[in-house]
Amino acid sequence: MTERTELEITGETPTTVLVGSGLLGELPALLGGRVRRVLVIHPRALRNTGEGVREELAAAGFEAVSAEIPDAEEAKHLQVAGFCWQILGQSDFTRTDAIVNVGGGAVTDVGGFVAATWLRGIRYINIPTTVLGMIDAAVGGKTAINTSEGKNLVGAFHAPAGVLIDTQTLTTLPDNELFTGLAEAAKCGFIADPAILDLIEEHPREELARHDSPVLREIIERSVRVKADIVSSDFRESGTREFLNYGHTLAHAIERQERYQWRHGAAVAVGMVFAGELSTLLRSLDPAVVDRMRSILAKLGLPVGYRGDRWPQLLETMRRDKKARGTILRFVLLDAVGSPVVTEVPDDAILFSAYQEIGEQSPTTRLGPVSL
Ligand code: GLY
Numbered sequence: 339m340t341e342r343t344e345l346e347i348t349g350e351t352p353t354t355v356l357v358g359s360g361l362l363g364e365l366p367a368l369l370g371g372r373v374r375r376v377l378v379i380h381p382r383a384l385r386n387t388g389e390g391v392r393e394e395l396a397a398a399g400f401e402a403v404s405a406e407i408p409d410a411e412e413a414k415h416l417q418v419a420g421f422c423w424q425i426l427g428q429s430d431f432t433r434t435d436a437i438v439n440v441g442g443g444a445v446t447d448v449g450g451f452v453a454a455t456w457l458r459g460i461r462y463i464n465i466p467t468t469v470l471g472m473i474d475a476a477v478g479g480k481t482a483i484n485t486s487e488g489k490n491l492v493g494a495f496h497a498p499a500g501v502l503i504d505t506q507t508l509t510t511l512p513d514n515e516l517f518t519g520l521a522e523a524a525k526c527g528f529i530a531d532p533a534i535l536d537l538i539e540e541h542p543r544e545e546l547a548r549h550d551s552p553v554l555r556e557i558i559e560r561s562v563r564v565k566a567d568i569v570s571s572d573f574r575e576s577g578t579r580e581f582l583n584y585g586h587t588l589a590h591a592i593e594r595q596e597r598y599q600w601r602h603g604a605a606v607a608v609g610m611v612f613a614g615e616l617s618t619l620l621r622s623l624d625p626a627v628v629d630r631m632r633s634i635l636a637k638l639g640l641p642v643g644y645r646g647d648r649w650p651q652l653l654e655t656m657r658r659d660k661k662a663r664g665t666i667l668r669f670v671l672l673d674a675v676g677s678p679v680v681t682e683v684p685d686d687a688i689l690f691s692a693y694q695e696i697g698e699q700s701p702t703t704r705l706g707p708v709s710l
Contacts, residue, residue: 343559347477348570351497355477355566357559359550361504362391365438366398368463368500375435377426378404379449381413381442384467387507388440391465395438403429411598413444414484416492422452436461436499442468443475443602446498447490450481454496463500467507469519470603473526473561474582476501478569489598495574503558508549516547517638518603521585523557524634525610526564528627529581529670529678534560538634546638581678584670585610591655592644607640608696615692617671620681627675646697649690 342358356364369376376395380388388404395402405422407413422437439449439462446464453462466476482493508516520538527534534557538546541553548554565582572579589609593600614631617623632642644652656667667689671681683689 345563345566347497347566349573351479351499351573353477353479353497353499353501353566355501355503355562357503357505357555357562359505359555361502361506362394364502365391365394365463365465366400368502369395369400369436369438370461370499372434373400373436373461375401375403375429375431377422377429377431377435377437378402378440379407379422379437379445379452380404380440381407381409381445383409384441387467391438391440401429407445407448410442410444411484411489413441414448414482414489416483416485418448419452419455419483422449423456426452426456431456431460433457433460436463438463438465439476439498440465440467441471442466443471446471446476447480447482447493450479450496450498451483451493453498454481454494459496461499462496463502464498465502465504465507468511469508469516469558470522471519472503472558473519473522474565476503477562477565478579478582479573497569497573503562505549505555505558508554511549513547514601514639517543517640518601520546520557520638521603521606521610521635521640523561524631524638525582525584525606526561527634528610528614528631528672528675529584530564530567530676531560532675534564535630535634535675538637543637543639580668580680581670584672584678585613587656587659587667587669588612588652590659591652594655595648595651604641607635607638607642608644610635611642612692612696613669613671615695616669616683616689617673619688619692620683621671621673621679623672623674627672643696643698646694646699649693649697652693653686653689 345355347353378392392402392404437453439446464476466472479497482490585606589605592605614628
């Protein structure tokens with residue numbers, strides 16, 4: 339038996355989260371005794387991993403079939419969901435059967451959506467294979483696909499029965515994916531658990547990037563704990579779950595501005611510094627915390643500024659964001675490390691002042707994040 343940590347997300351639909359290395363053998367128990375058929379959804383790039391999971395399930399006595407779907411954001415299409423529904427239908431999946439999603443955030447988003455909609459909701463397990471997926475997308479039950487009008491516009495809250503976070507799956511993850519994923523860990527550090535920040539500061543980059551590093555494991559585990567605690571008390575995002583969106587209001591606008599060529603974590607890093615600057619102007623945040631934010635994110639190789647000339651477009655996009663309520667923008671801000679607060683900001687001049695602190699003159703800085 340490998341050493342592993344078990345976390346429980348309580349509330350409307352409980353989730354068991356296992357964190358460790360070499361955890362695949364835990365999958366049958368997570369699926370539970372009533373499940374007979376399992377659909378393993380995996381992207382093209384993870385054919386071998388997905389097939390390994392399917393074989394493991396077949397050896398354990400399940401009727402296991404697989405669905406290979408496109409990589410990354412290409413997976414989050416209605417046609418891909420339709421393809422999975424077709425396999426479920428042809429294989430006679432009932433309400434007591436299940437889905438296992440193996441992959442990054444896009445796979446767990448669309449696979450979770452398929453599970454949420456098949457027969458009005460069946461059991462599913464996520465096996466995230468990226469740091470971003472482990473820390474954020476695979477945990478918490480937000481499932482979605484994109485439409486031509488925007489990202490994540492169609493979806494459902496439907497929590498996985500289990501999440502198997504196996505750090506062995508990170509062996510082949512490129513460093514840039516790993517570090518951009520750690521932006522969400524830094525976010526968890528600033529909104530709730532400063533020990534994550536200490537871990538990033540105290541250890542060399544190379545140690546953070548090793549899939550078998552105990553430090554990386556602890557950062558992942560602590561971040562998942564932050565998310566699990568928040569989701570346990572506010573599954574449907576009617577209150578504190580919004581704190582998880584720290585840095586995301588500007589980040590979504592930057593992603594759109596960059597036609598989704600930036601990694602999510604890179605955009606979140608810039609958005610965090612912007613929200614930090616805004617917090618010094620509107621709340622009681624000590625500017626030293628924003629300096630610390632810049633230094634931690636820069637250590638991870640993440641951008642901390644964006645094109646100064648793009649403010650009008652970013653402001654316009656933020657206003658159209660599906661999460662905006664009316665025309666007044668809402669931001670998650672910080673009063674201090676570990677003390678987030680949701681604040682409406684009606685004054686464009688203050689937003690612009692904060693943006694001036696992160697706006698960059700030189701277009702050359704744009705190249706960095708693109709390669710992230
Ligand atoms: N990604 C933010 C949330 O799950 O609420």
